[in-house]
Amino acid sequence: MTLARTQTARAGFRLAFGGGPLPLYLGGAILLIWFALAVMAPLLAPYDPIFQDGTARLQPPNSVHWFGTDNFGRDILSRIVWGARIDLQIALFGVVFPFLIGTTLGSCAGYFGGWIDTVLMRIIDVVLAFPFLVLMMAIIVILKPGLSSFYVAMALVGWVSYARLVRAQILVIKSSDFVLAATSLGYSHSRIMFRHLLPNAILGSVVFSMSDAVLVLLNGAAISYLGLGVQPPTAEWGIMIAEGQSFITSAWWITTFPGIAIVTLAMGFSLLADGLGELLGVRE
Amino acid sequence: MNVKPAPLLEVTGLNVHFGGTGFIPGLRTPPLRAVNDVSLAVMPGETLGLVGESGSGKSTLGRAILRLGELTSGEIVFDGTDMARATVGDLNRLRRQSAMIFQDPYGALNPRMRVGDAIAEVLRVHRKVPSSRIGSRIAELLNLVGLDAGYANSRPLDLSGGQCQRIGIARALAVEPKLIVADECVAALDVSIQGQILNLLMDLREQIGMAIIFIAHDLAIVRRLCDRVAVMYLGRIVETGPTEEVFTEPRHPYTASLLRAIPDIDPDRGLPENPLAGEPPSPIALPCGCAFHPRCPNALPDCSTGEPPRLGRDGPHRAACILPPGEIRI
Numbered sequence: 260m261t262l263a264r265t266q267t268a269r270a271g272f273r274l275a276f277g278g279g280p281l282p283l284y285l286g287g288a289i290l291l292i293w294f295a296l297a298v299m300a301p302l303l304a305p306y307d308p309i310f311q312d313g314t315a316r317l318q319p320p321n322s323v324h325w326f327g328t329d330n331f332g333r334d335i336l337s338r339i340v341w342g343a344r345i346d347l348q349i350a351l352f353g354v355v356f357p358f359l360i361g362t363t364l365g366s367c368a369g370y371f372g373g374w375i376d377t378v379l380m381r382i383i384d385v386v387l388a389f390p391f392l393v394l395m396m397a398i399i400v401i402l403k404p405g406l407s408s409f410y411v412a413m414a415l416v417g418w419v420s421y422a423r424l425v426r427a428q429i430l431v432i433k434s435s436d437f438v439l440a441a442t443s444l445g446y447s448h449s450r451i452m453f454r455h456l457l458p459n460a461i462l463g464s465v466v467f468s469m470s471d472a473v474l475v476l477l478n479g480a481a482i483s484y485l486g487l488g489v490q491p492p493t494a495e496w497g498i499m500i501a502e503g504q505s506f507i508t509s510a511w512w513i514t515t516f517p518g519i520a521i522v523t524l525a526m527g528f529s530l531l532a533d534g535l536g537e538l539l540g541v542r543e
Numbered sequence: 544m545n546v547k548p549a550p551l552l553e554v555t556g557l558n559v560h561f562g563g564t565g566f567i568p569g570l571r572t573p574p575l576r577a578v579n580d581v582s583l584a585v586m587p588g589e590t591l592g593l594v595g596e597s598g599s600g601k602s603t604l605g606r607a608i609l610r611l612g613e614l615t616s617g618e619i620v621f622d623g624t625d626m627a628r629a630t631v632g633d634l635n636r637l638r639r640q641s642a643m644i645f646q647d648p649y650g651a652l653n654p655r656m657r658v659g660d661a662i663a664e665v666l667r668v669h670r671k672v673p674s675s676r677i678g679s680r681i682a683e684l685l686n687l688v689g690l691d692a693g694y695a696n697s698r699p700l701d702l703s704g705g706q707c708q709r710i711g712i713a714r715a716l717a718v719e720p721k722l723i724v725a726d727e728c729v730a731a732l733d734v735s736i737q738g739q740i741l742n743l744l745m746d747l748r749e750q751i752g753m754a755i756i757f758i759a760h761d762l763a764i765v766r767r768l769c770d771r772v773a774v775m776y777l778g779r780i781v782e783t784g785p786t787e788e789v790f791t792e793p794r795h796p797y798t799a800s801l802l803r804a805i806p807d808i809d810p811d812r813g814l815p816e817n818p819l820a821g822e823p824p825s826p827i828a829l830p831c832g833c834a835f836h837p838r839c840p841n842a843l844p845d846c847s848t849g850e851p852p853r854l855g856r857d858g859p860h861r862a863a864c865i866l867p868p869g870e871i872r873i
Contacts, residue, residue, distance in 0.1 A: 435650055436645040436646075436647055436650040436651040437650060437651055437652055437653045437654075439606075439611055439643070439645070440643060440645065440651050440652075440711075440714070441653075442611055443609055443611055443638065443641070443642060443643045444638060444642065444664075444665055444668065444669075444714075444718065445634075445635055445638025445639060445668065445669070446664075446668055447668075450664075450668070454653075454656075454664070455653050458653075458655045459653070459654065459655055
């Protein structure tokens with residue numbers, strides 16, 4: 260309650276005049292740069308990301324290939340720039356679907372309580388009982404390895420954290436006077452839920468979704484690394500690391516540059532989450 | 544002989560118990576009897592004060608009357624319909640004709656909504672005015688509670704407690720209710736603001752003529768505002784009657800000791816010595832007989848056995864005490 264009350268009212272004002280927390284701007288800037296790179300990939304990337312140049316294999320960073328080339332002679336820089344498209348998409352879709360499913364189910368459970376709550380919480384217990392990555396892999400293997408299967412698996416597994424977060428918030432806010440007032444004024448369930456409960460309950464999830472994006476990103480890279488996500492020869496950072504690992508002693512640039520890309524993007528999300536949390540007064 | 548007007552609200556034998564459920568009868572926890580066999584009536588336009596210590600069940604009763612909380616048994620006849628067994632349609636009618644004012648002026652307003660939107664929402668949901676007139680109606684309501692129409696654009700955070708309480712009242716009035724339940728609605732405010740809000744409520748009652756159930760523990764305020772008063776102790780109404788009569792001639796020892804405990808502003812008189820020793824017993828394990836007998840200075844052997852005494856049936860001023868009026872020594 261107090262979290263919603265304290266800092267949000269003037270957040271917009273403070274933001275516009277640069278009075279927000281520093282991590283917010285830093286994280287935002289990093290994400291913006293990656294986003295711009297992804298959007299302008301065709302203009303910025305010096306080479307075709309999947310073009311194999313047999314004459315330029317395993318070249319270290321030089322003036323022609325700034326980040327070097329891999330064992331097929333593909334330009335690492337171009338692959339990283341094009342890979343940003345896939346990895347940003349992974350972070351986005353890997354968060355949006357669980358977020359939507361989780362907040363919807365979680366708020367229903369918190370608001371209606373009773374058997375809906377009981378059933379949902381047991382399902383969550385079951386999902387949480389499996390190791391995250393193992394469950395993801397099982398679902399992807401059943402469906403058919405690929406990016407869309409990854410999103411489906413992410414949605415099926417990832418929603419539980421959002422559901423629990425929102426449910427807990429709703430439970431607190433449900434007993435506040437303004438919700439009682441809304442009931443006494445004869446508002447419908449959906450109005451109370453969407454106009455009164457969710458706007459006050461969702462902040463925590465929004466902040467969490469930013470730090471969750473980091474995990475999803477690393478997950479996506481890990482799943483691709485295991486050969487279950489993005490399929491070669493598509494440029495994606497996780498695959499690039501996987502393909503480069505056998506050359507790690509002789510050609511460090513194949514794995515190092517995509518690794519740095521993952522770390523900076525993850526840092527962007529993480530900083531943004533920190534900043535948002537500070538700005539909105541939400542502490543995890 | 545005049546025909547007695549029908550009460551707006553008539554509560555009969557209302558019980559609200561919490562807990563006391565379980566599959567195995569032997570292992571059930573005893574229920575907490577928050578409201579116990581309460582009967583009361585409110586006439587249209589009348590102000591009923593509901594007083595008692597913390598935990599006496601005043602708020603629970605107020606919420607049960609508006610069907611905002613669970614109730615165990617009893618009848619709540621509002622405007623001719625028993626709302627305790629109401630259909631969804633009946634409940635909607637109750638919602639359209641009743642409203643509640645809360646103790647915490649900030650907590651009662653959605654912090655993410657401009658106050659004008661909060662009032663507009665009531666007008667829209669209940670289709671009180673055509674949408675072209677919503678803006679002017681909000682201004683009208685804000686003026687009615689003594690606020691400038693410009694406040695419609697502010698958020699609860701930007702307002703003071705008194706202003707928020709006025710907004711809460713304006714929102715309640717937007718319903719055009721026949722009954723308002725005001726739950727400790729001035730307890731959280733400064734004394735000067737309390738006075739303003741009370742005057743506002745009295746003015747509004749004159750202008751609009753809604754009935755008010757005024758829940759409070761401040762007896763001086765109740766005396767100023769209410770036509771009739773009902774005193775609650777451990778979930779039961781122990782005395783009810785016209786305010787002045789109850790205040791000058793209490794018939795229940797509990798009422799008498801509450802009145803004795805009102806501090807006087809005269810510095811020579813000193814603080815009242817509170818004759819009421821101890822805490823009220825737990826509502827989970829109510830004492831036999833009259834629930835007040837462990838603390839009652841007049842208790843007789845009969846008081847601790849049998850059923851709790853019922854409210855008398857004689858006239859408007861009634862008390863649930865076996866002592867005849869005038870025998871109470873506090």
